Structure formats: C-alpha cells, structure tokens
Amino acid sequence: MSFWQSLTRPIIGMAPMDGVTDATFRHTVAMHGKPDVSFTEFTHVHDVCRGPEFLLDSLIYHEAERPIVAQLYGKEPDLFYQAAHAVCELGFDGLDINMGCPSRSVASSGSGAGLIRTPDVAHEIMRAARQGIADWASGQTLEGAGLKPGRVEAIQRMNEQRQDARTLVRQTIPLSVKTRLGYDVVVIDQWIEHLLMEQPAVISLHGRTLQQMYRGEADWNAIARAAKIVRGSGTLLFGNGDVHSYHDVVRRVRDTGVDGVLVGRAALGAPWFFRQKEEARLVLQQHRSEEGPEPWLPTLDDRFEVLLDHARRFEAACGQGQFRRMRKHLGWYCKGFPHAASLRASMFRVSSIADLERVLADFRIHSASLTEVSDQMQLEPLISAEPSPAL
Ligand SMILES: Cc1cc2nc3c(=O)[nH]c(=O)nc-3n(C[C@H](O)[C@H](O)[C@H](O)COP(=O)(O)O)c2cc1C
Incomplete structure (x- = not known):
C-alpha cells in the first residue's frame, strides 16, 4: 500500500x-x-x-x-x-x-x-x-x-x-x-x-x-x-x-x-x-450542511512571528547574500491589516534579518501613531459637521 x-x-x-x-x-x-x-x-x-x-x-x-x-x-x-x-x-x-x-x-x-x-x-x-x-x-x-x-x-x-x-x-x-x-x-x-x-x-x-x-x-x-x-x-x-x-x-x-x-x-x-x-x-x-470553517486569521504579533521564523529559516539555509529572494514572501505576508501596504513597500528594501527586525519595530511604532491620526480623521468630519458656534 x-x-x-x-x-x-x-x-x-x-x-x-x-x-x-x-x-x-x-x-x-x-x-x-x-x-x-x-x-x-x-x-x-x-x-x-x-x-x-x-x-x-x-x-x-x-x-x-x-x-x-x-x-x-x-x-x-x-x-x-x-x-x-x-x-x-x-x-x-x-x-x-x-x-x-x-x-x-x-x-x-x-x-x-x-x-x-x-x-x-x-x-x-x-x-x-x-x-x-x-x-x-x-x-x-x-x-x-x-x-x-x-x-x-x-x-x-x-x-x-x-x-x-x-x-x-x-x-x-x-x-x-x-x-x-x-x-x-x-x-x-x-x-x-x-x-x-x-x-x-x-x-x-x-x-x-x-x-x-x-x-x-x-x-x-x-x-x-x-x-x-x-x-x-x-x-x-x-x-x-x-x-x-x-x-x-x-x-x-x-x-x-x-x-x-x-x-x-x-x-x-x-x-x-x-x-x-x-x-x-x-x-x-459528518455530512454537515455548513460551509466549512471560517478563515483563521493570526494576530499581527503571530503573523510577524511566523514571518520572522520563515525569514530566519531562509537566511540559515541560503545565507544573507540571497536574502533578496525572501522579499516577495515578506510582501505576501503584508495583507489584510491596517497599513499593510506601507509595510509591504518597506519589505522590498530589506536585505537581512537585522533589517527586517528594524522595519517591523518601526512599523509597530508608526502604525500606532497612524492609527491615532486616522481615528482623529474619522472624528473630524463629525466635529466639523456641527454648526460653528460663530455662525
Ligand atoms: C508561481 C507559481 C509557480 C508554479 N510552479 C509549479 C510547479 O513547479 N509545478 C507544478 O506542477 N505547478 C506549478 N504551478 C501551478 C500550481 O501548482 C497550481 O496548479 C496553480 O497555481 C493553480 O492552483 P491555485 O489556484 O491553488 O494557485 C505554479 C503556480 C505558480 C503561481
């Protein structure tokens, strides 16, 4: 068999x-x-x-x-x-x-x-x-x-x-x-x-x-x-x-x-x-009528952990000189979360694990502030929609 x-x-x-x-x-x-x-x-x-x-x-x-x-x-x-x-x-x-x-x-x-x-x-x-x-x-x-x-x-x-x-x-x-x-x-x-x-x-x-x-x-x-x-x-x-x-x-x-x-x-x-x-x-x-499991989505931390695990495995196997071959994979990990496109763009410039760790750390800091700004932007139209007290 x-x-x-x-x-x-x-x-x-x-x-x-x-x-x-x-x-x-x-x-x-x-x-x-x-x-x-x-x-x-x-x-x-x-x-x-x-x-x-x-x-x-x-x-x-x-x-x-x-x-x-x-x-x-x-x-x-x-x-x-x-x-x-x-x-x-x-x-x-x-x-x-x-x-x-x-x-x-x-x-x-x-x-x-x-x-x-x-x-x-x-x-x-x-x-x-x-x-x-x-x-x-x-x-x-x-x-x-x-x-x-x-x-x-x-x-x-x-x-x-x-x-x-x-x-x-x-x-x-x-x-x-x-x-x-x-x-x-x-x-x-x-x-x-x-x-x-x-x-x-x-x-x-x-x-x-x-x-x-x-x-x-x-x-x-x-x-x-x-x-x-x-x-x-x-x-x-x-x-x-x-x-x-x-x-x-x-x-x-x-x-x-x-x-x-x-x-x-x-x-x-x-x-x-x-x-x-x-x-x-x-x-x-079990011939159940349902459509099957809903997609399991990792948290951002889990996603970055898997991405780093993959990148480390790649660098260990292929060496830092080949790291650019890893970039397309890194880009594919960046989808389905806020500001993914900006992180994806940065991924196409990384050349080592050290670069990658830096990019991820920067992203965490900037995405937190970007989220704050976009939260404010969402509030602003509501505020400006109120009649100005001067009118
Ligand atoms: C980048 C890329 C490389 C592929 N290389 C192979 C290959 O080496 N051997 C093969 O049988 N099929 C290859 N395929 C075809 C895939 O195995 C698969 O048949 C095709 O992507 C359709 O499945 P999907 O819609 O789930 O991607 C490749 C597909 C892609 C997108």
Whole structure:
C-alpha cells in the first residue's frame, strides 16, 4: 500500500510552485499548519542527472515535511529512468511528473503541458520512471543506472546534510502526475484515459488548459467529469485551481467527489492555511450542511512571528547574500491589516534579518501613531459637521 492510500480523505495538499514552495517555505508551512502532502518545485530531469550541482537545491527537504513528493519534468524517458533513481535515493515518499507547466520555454519543447499533445511520450516517460523506481528498489545502484560518480556523491552529501534523515529502505515509491485539462482546448476525457493506462497513484488536475495559463476561472465541472472517470480505477483524483478558503475546499469536494485538493496561491504569505484541514474534513465526513470553517486569521504579533521564523529559516539555509529572494514572501505576508501596504513597500528594501527586525519595530511604532491620526480623521468630519458656534 502506498502512502497515498494511508492518508485520510479528502487529502488536502500544498501544490508545487516554482520559486515559491522551496524547502524553507515548505518547512515553515510544516511547522505552522502542515498539509497532508507537499511537493517540491519542479526540477528538470536533465538537471537532476547532469546539471550543475546547485540545481539540485530544489530537491532539498526537511524530514518534518513528510510525506514529501519530488516533482520532475522533461521529456526524455532515459533521463526519467535515471532521475527516478536519484529521487528514490534521496528518500522521497513519491515521484510526481509535471504534465501541466504552461511556460513557453517548458511546454513548447514538449515537456510540462506539452506532453498533453504527445500522449505516446507521456506513456514512455511514465513507464521509464516506474522502471527506474522498480530497479532502484531491487538494488540497482545509481552508477548502475548511468549516473556519474560526481552526481552520486552530491546526492549522498544531500542525504548526510538532511537533519535526522530517516534510514533509507529500498522499496518502491508511488508515481503520480500533475496536469491540466488540455493544451488549447479541453480534452480531459481522452487525456485521463491515457493517464489511467499507466495506473498512476494520483492525478492532480488543474482546471485550466495550457492556453488559459492562469486566466479565467478553473473549470471544476471538467474536474468533476475527470473524477467520475477515475472512480474505481485505483487512481486518486485531486482537483486544483482557485481554492481560496476552506469554504472552497468543502464546496469543491462535495460537488465534484474528488479524493483531494491541492492549494497553491492561497498559501502565499499564509503558511498557516493548512491548520484548519481537520475541521474541514470533519464537516465533510459528518455530512454537515455548513460551509466549512471560517478563515483563521493570526494576530499581527503571530503573523510577524511566523514571518520572522520563515525569514530566519531562509537566511540559515541560503545565507544573507540571497536574502533578496525572501522579499516577495515578506510582501505576501503584508495583507489584510491596517497599513499593510506601507509595510509591504518597506519589505522590498530589506536585505537581512537585522533589517527586517528594524522595519517591523518601526512599523509597530508608526502604525500606532497612524492609527491615532486616522481615528482623529474619522472624528473630524463629525466635529466639523456641527454648526460653528460663530455662525
Ligand atoms: C508561481 C507559481 C509557480 C508554479 N510552479 C509549479 C510547479 O513547479 N509545478 C507544478 O506542477 N505547478 C506549478 N504551478 C501551478 C500550481 O501548482 C497550481 O496548479 C496553480 O497555481 C493553480 O492552483 P491555485 O489556484 O491553488 O494557485 C505554479 C503556480 C505558480 C503561481
């Protein structure tokens, strides 16, 4: 039985987001409201097998994130075979193949969502990845699979550097796929049939075509159709796209019968998003009529504490020289409270934890005085609305 089968349904996972759901963000999420499953950012199979070593950074993870699934993309079956060995050797719980990335550079070369137009290649790479997993589980070494000694050493170093790394057991890990409804038109009925031939453990379906990119609304009717086709096949179907809240989680699961949902952008600047997953599950399991839990909103102090925790984790992992990469996250934390926009603007100038602490301390002082001023401004019209005693 794969780990997927042991998770309680509906499974509520965090969607992979390149440049966002890196190891430090996922670790922060795991500490403040763990999703049922997380995925790494996508990594090209060529980079896993032969690219410069720093490109393996996207496969760093922390034990606290388990179950954690490595997502790969590409189109060469041989590289999927080798990369599957690397993913197994790194101790991941699963391997996911990206068949949904719409970016021009990825899809036009035939990878990502480009695979929807070449089902034969999609079949081949799924088989190659599965064979790689099976051969690794049967004892094949990474060198035996064709990886160079330098790459094998790099992978061993990553395992040594992972805190509390669990002992590696040579067993097969499940293969899954994340995809879209089609390339330029919705072809999900035929596409799902293709994918099912390879019996992936999970198909995660973003309810848009490649051509839509992120425009318009995710089509959950098409996701419902896919869920119906998949039912009884042994494969799980996850819906994805525009899930902003637990009301959305409950509504989508109820209306479509999906086995789970993946949440992406709603977790930006909100690593606590997943803390309400059990409450939502209870509403569904007990067939209660309510819409699901209201959003949990942290106090300003809690928000700043999580933000600092995330930033410290980032600086410890990547060094101060990289701190500017943290700025977008800092900006995302600044929403939904008075004067958030002014704090957000300051966040785009911070270059270290020390800067960040200073900005937060200044904000506390200034926001208190700004609140006083705006309270007065609200009172002023009332005062001036009174007839002047001079008239
Ligand atoms: C910045 C960004 C990066 C993404 N990177 C990936 C990726 O590496 N792999 C993948 O399968 N999907 C990727 N996606 C797509 C998301 O996983 C998800 O399908 C999409 O955002 C829709 O879900 P949402 O509405 O909950 O955000 C990315 C999305 C965004 C916004």
